[in-house]
Amino acid sequence: GVPEVPVRPIAERRESRRIQVGPVPVGGGAPVSVQSMTTTRTSDIGATLQQIAELTASGCQIVRVACPTQDDADALPVIAKKSRIPVIADIHFQPKYVFAAIEAGCAAVRVNPGNIKKFDDQVKEIAKAAKDHGTPIRIGVNAGSLDRRLLQKYGKATPEALAESALWEASLFEEHDFRDIKISVKHNDPVVMVEAYRQLAAQCDYPLHLGVTEAGPAFQGTIKSAVAFGALLSQGIGDTIRVSLSAPPVEEIKVGIQILESLNLRRRGLEIVSCPSCGRAQVDVYKLAEEVTAGLTGMDVPLRVAVMGCVVNGPGEAREADLGVASGNGKGQIFVKGEVIKTVPESKIVETLIEEAMKIAEQMEKDGASG
Ligand code: SF4
Numbered sequence: 034g035v036p037e038v039p040v041r042p043i044a045e046r047r048e049s050r051r052i053q054v055g056p057v058p059v060g061g062g063a064p065v066s067v068q069s070m071t072t073t074r075t076s077d078i079g080a081t082l083q084q085i086a087e088l089t090a091s092g093c094q095i096v097r098v099a100c101p102t103q104d105d106a107d108a109l110p111v112i113a114k115k116s117r118i119p120v121i122a123d124i125h126f127q128p129k130y131v132f133a134a135i136e137a138g139c140a141a142v143r144v145n146p147g148n149i150k151k152f153d154d155q156v157k158e159i160a161k162a163a164k165d166h167g168t169p170i171r172i173g174v175n176a177g178s179l180d181r182r183l184l185q186k187y188g189k190a191t192p193e194a195l196a197e198s199a200l201w202e203a204s205l206f207e208e209h210d211f212r213d214i215k216i217s218v219k220h221n222d223p224v225v226m227v228e229a230y231r232q233l234a235a236q237c238d239y240p241l242h243l244g245v246t247e248a249g250p251a252f253q254g255t256i257k258s259a260v261a262f263g264a265l266l267s268q269g270i271g272d273t274i275r276v277s278l279s280a281p282p283v284e285e286i287k288v289g290i291q292i293l294e295s296l297n298l299r300r301r302g303l304e305i306v307s308c309p310s311c312g313r314a315q316v317d318v319y320k321l322a323e324e325v326t327a328g329l330t331g332m333d334v335p336l337r338v339a340v341m342g343c344v345v346n347g348p349g350e351a352r353e354a355d356l357g358v359a360s361g362n363g364k365g366q367i368f369v370k371g372e373v374i375k376t377v378p379e380s381k382i383v384e385t386l387i388e389e390a391m392k393i394a395e396q397m398e399k400d401g402a403s404g
Contacts, residue, residue: 043296047269049240052169052213054095055119055140059215060240060272065298067289068095068242068275069282070123076104078111084282085116091286095273097121097143106130109137121171125178128155135162141215143171146202147178153205160211169213170206174199175246176220190220192228200236214239215272219246223261230265240272247277254278255288259295266296303329306354307340314342316360316379328387334394338386339368348373356389358382369393 051061059066069088073080075098085096100106100122106129113120119140124130125148134142142163146153163170176190180198187194195218203214216239220226226245234241245261248254258276265271274292276285293299307322308314322340329338339350339357344366351357351368358365365382366373369389377385 040297040300042298043267044269047234048238049272050212050238052141052215052240053167054121054169054273057094057119057140059242063272065266065271065293066094066273067092067286067293068097068121068273069093069285069289070097070099070275072282074105075099075112076102076108078108081108081112082115085112085118085120087283088286089116089118091283092290093118093282093286095119095121095140097123097275099123100130100134101125106133106137109134109139113138113140123173128159131155131159132162135159135166135168138166139168141169141171143173145173145175145178147174147180147198156202156205157209160206160209163213164211167213169215170211171215171217171242172199172202172206173217173242174202174219176225177246190225192218192225192232195220195225195229196232196236199233203237203239212239215242216240217242217244219244221245221247221249221257223257223264227261227264230270231268234268234270241270242273242275243271244275244277249279251278251280251284254280258288259292262292263296266292266298301335301337303332303334304337305329305340306337306350306357308342308346308350310342313345314360315362316342316365316382318342321358321360321382324383325386328383329390332390332394334397336390336393338390340386355393356386358386 049060052059057066071081071084073084075081088096096118109122121141121143122134122139123143125145131142174195179190183194183198199216199218218229218233223245243262245257248257262274274289276288278285294301305326310318325340337354339354341350341359344359344361348359351359352371357368363379364376367375367385
């Protein structure tokens with residue numbers, strides 16, 4: 034019931050064909066979706082469904098599960114049925130699991146042509162099975178497992194090699210009149226990755242799944258992904274994203290959502306505009322910002338809350354926000370929509386901000402419900 038805030042995205046989206054990953058549209062102007070991958074053994078159905086439920090709660094829209102063994106393939110029908118978000122089976126090496134995943138009712142199947150031996154010979158049957166079940170295929174090329182022919186031709190996983198590999202595999206499917214495809218060309222170097230996607234975007238109209246592979250631990254991986262996705266999405270390239278972190282998958286979703294919100298590709302939720310603090314600060318800004326964030330987390334409203342350490346930039350920023358505080362002399366001036374509504378002692382700043390945020394949120398809900 035919260036009103037949509039009109040946002041101007043960072044760029045016009047590249048025109049791509051649309052595919053359906055279960056109920057989630059990908060490409061063709063659909064909102065950029067956020068995905069992740071489970072870390073449980075897929076054959077452990079309970080643990081996998083539990084993790085999928087956690088991912089769903091954190092905003093994950095599409096989830097991928099690995100399928101390296103027959104036990105994993107056997108688990109797919111139950112997982113695909115019980116998951117509340119579409120499940121993509123991730124297949125390397127074994128074409129027989131591709132068929133199993135399609136049969137199991139997975140919303141899509143990811144194949145890595147570089148890793149599936151004799152893949153080319155089986156494309157015809159895969160295309161037929163996928164078409165019969167309406168299952169899209171992601172052609173997921175990875176720098177670490179590039180087709181040997183292309184490795185020989187280019188010497189290493191260059192952007193050209195990655196794009197050529199993906200387009201070659203797509204062409205094999207096209208020969209069988211199958212175009213229900215999305216493509217990824219992942220590399221751990223954001224510069225190579227960005228260039229590979231740019232080349233791919235110029236040469237086809239398939240929707241693209243963005244990812245920096247093996248991006249690293251949370252801090253490094255977050256930055257690599259944000260920089261690479263930002264570079265591409267600011268040119269309209271990218272239809273679904275996966276942030277890869279050596280961290281729990283829920284963290285990947287948080288980062289992915291934040292990237293999309295930062296680029297106005299998704300309505301912003303709660304946004305804390307806090308100053309970095311400096312020698313002028315008259316309050317502990319870090320602590321205040323953390324307490325305000327903790328107090329407001331979970332409110333699903335597009336609220337900008339400014340937390341400023343002094344009155345130099347404070348009132349200006351606080352005025353730009355829906356709600357804000359500028360501190361000075363042991364007190365906090367509380368702003369709502371640009372007006373100082375009260376001045377409270379420092380000890381009351383957090384609770385006053387939370388109180389006022391609730392009031393604004395309620396009003397927004399009401400306006401949304403009536404409008
Ligand atoms: Fe420094 Fe004040 Fe700016 Fe915060 S708002 S960075 S305390 S000048």
